[in-house]
Amino acid sequence: MTANARFIPPFKADVVGSLLRPQAILDARAALGAGKITRDALWAIEREHIGEAVALQKSAGLKVCTDGEYHRRHWFMDFVEKIDGIAFEGGLKTTFQTEAGPIEFAPPRVVTVRKLKRSRALAVDEFRDFKPLADAAGLMPKQVMPSPTLLHFRSGRAGVDIKAYPDIAEYFADLARVYREEIAALYEAGCRYVQIDETNFPFLCDPKLHDHVRSIGEDPKTIQHTYARLLNDVTRERPADMRVCIHMCRGNHESAWVASGGYEPVAEVAFGQIDVDGFFLEYDTDRAGGFEPLRHLNGNKVAVLGLVTSKKPALESKDALKRRIDEASKFVPLERLALSPQCGFASTIGGNRLTVDDEKRKLELVVEVAREVWG
Numbered sequence: 587m588t589a590n591a592r593f594i595p596p597f598k599a600d601v602v603g604s605l606l607r608p609q610a611i612l613d614a615r616a617a618l619g620a621g622k623i624t625r626d627a628l629w630a631i632e633r634e635h636i637g638e639a640v641a642l643q644k645s646a647g648l649k650v651c652t653d654g655e656y657h658r659r660h661w662f663m664d665f666v667e668k669i670d671g672i673a674f675e676g677g678l679k680t681t682f683q684t685e686a687g688p689i690e691f692a693p694p695r696v697v698t699v700r701k702l703k704r705s706r707a708l709a710v711d712e713f714r715d716f717k718p719l720a721d722a723a724g725l726m727p728k729q730v731m732p733s734p735t736l737l738h739f740r741s742g743r744a745g746v747d748i749k750a751y752p753d754i755a756e757y758f759a760d761l762a763r764v765y766r767e768e769i770a771a772l773y774e775a776g777c778r779y780v781q782i783d784e785t786n787f788p789f790l791c792d793p794k795l796h797d798h799v800r801s802i803g804e805d806p807k808t809i810q811h812t813y814a815r816l817l818n819d820v821t822r823e824r825p826a827d828m829r830v831c832i833h834m835c836r837g838n839h840e841s842a843w844v845a846s847g848g849y850e851p852v853a854e855v856a857f858g859q860i861d862v863d864g865f866f867l868e869y870d871t872d873r874a875g876g877f878e879p880l881r882h883l884n885g886n887k888v889a890v891l892g893l894v895t896s897k898k899p900a901l902e903s904k905d906a907l908k909r910r911i912d913e914a915s916k917f918v919p920l921e922r923l924a925l926s927p928q929c930g931f932a933s934t935i936g937g938n939r940l941t942v943d944d945e946k947r948k949l950e951l952v953v954e955v956a957r958e959v960w961g
Contacts, residue, residue: 599956604930605654647953662732682842742802762819791847848875864888870895892928
């Protein structure tokens with residue numbers, strides 16, 4: 587490792603994305619829903635608190651930050667709904683799991699009603715809003731975006747208008763182009779670090795979710811290759827000095843999750859074929875399985891180990907984290923490993939069941955362990 591390699595994303599101590607939203611943002615969202623304030627007024631309130639989010643990440647010792655996803659009510663909806671041709675239709679009933687038992691949550695079903703087009707910014711406005719704050723704090727701003735695979739996975743061929751796309755290959759080509767245009771616009775705005783939040787490869791690790799895959803007319807194995815091609819089409823024109831990573835998420839809603847199962851069923855395709863710089867991987871519980879699938883992580887790809895859970899307030903043991911990093915290093919060289927929380931702290935508006943103080947202690951722990959392991 588060169589002297590400055592540890593300062594190139596992904597960082598040895600990194601962060602995934604969302605942070606717990608201040609009550610003022612929750613109140614403003616409610617006021618918007620009641621018609622008491624405008625969207626511009628909401629945006630201004632969110633912007634005011636993004637400075638606090640950046641300050642929190644800096645005080646934890648991180649060299650990278652996100653805007654906490656404060657401009658979003660949900661990790662994917664606010665991004666996806668800006669794509670021309672996309673609509674939300676009903677709810678996709680999903681069983682989330684907690685240690686106390688299952689809970690039901692129904693995020694919207696995404697459908698394509700006409701040709702896909704990017705006629706406005708999808709995340710660029712968010713990035714422009716917080717980049718000056720990150721710059722002033724001396725941190726690298728990271729922009730997160732939902733994976734394009736979810737537009738297909740939630741409805742399949744039946745959710746893609748047959749008149750707009752008689753050939754499904756044209757649909758995937760247009761979808762990739764929309765994302766490439768957004769990434770190019772982010773680069774022009776000064777973004778050099780992008781994270782794509784991917785739920786569907788991790789969902790394919792869970793045999794219980796394969797019935798959904800078959801219900802949309804797909805095969806749990808061949809769909810992996812379809813999605814790998816889509817993601818590679820998205821990232822293929824990225825500039826040499828832009829880093830792109832994928833966060834593998836098994837579901838994150840108010841401290842609950844959806845999928846279980848180790849990465850082995852998807853590792854060869856995901857880790858071996860998708861052309862990105864690194865993967866943020868959930869490894870906070872036994873639900874994620876062992877580190878053996880990391881042997882498929884080829885090239886110089888980095889595995890950012892999500893060993894610190896964002897779902898519970900209890901603080902992990904430093905010694906236990908170091909032992910797990912050592913275990914992972916049997917399959918990926920230590921210099922190609924890093925550490926982060928397992929997911930964001932508030933993928934949906936309510937956030938996970940912990941406090942801002944808990945959140946900060948978790949981030950501080952990530953920084954402290956990374957410093958002790960990698961220097």
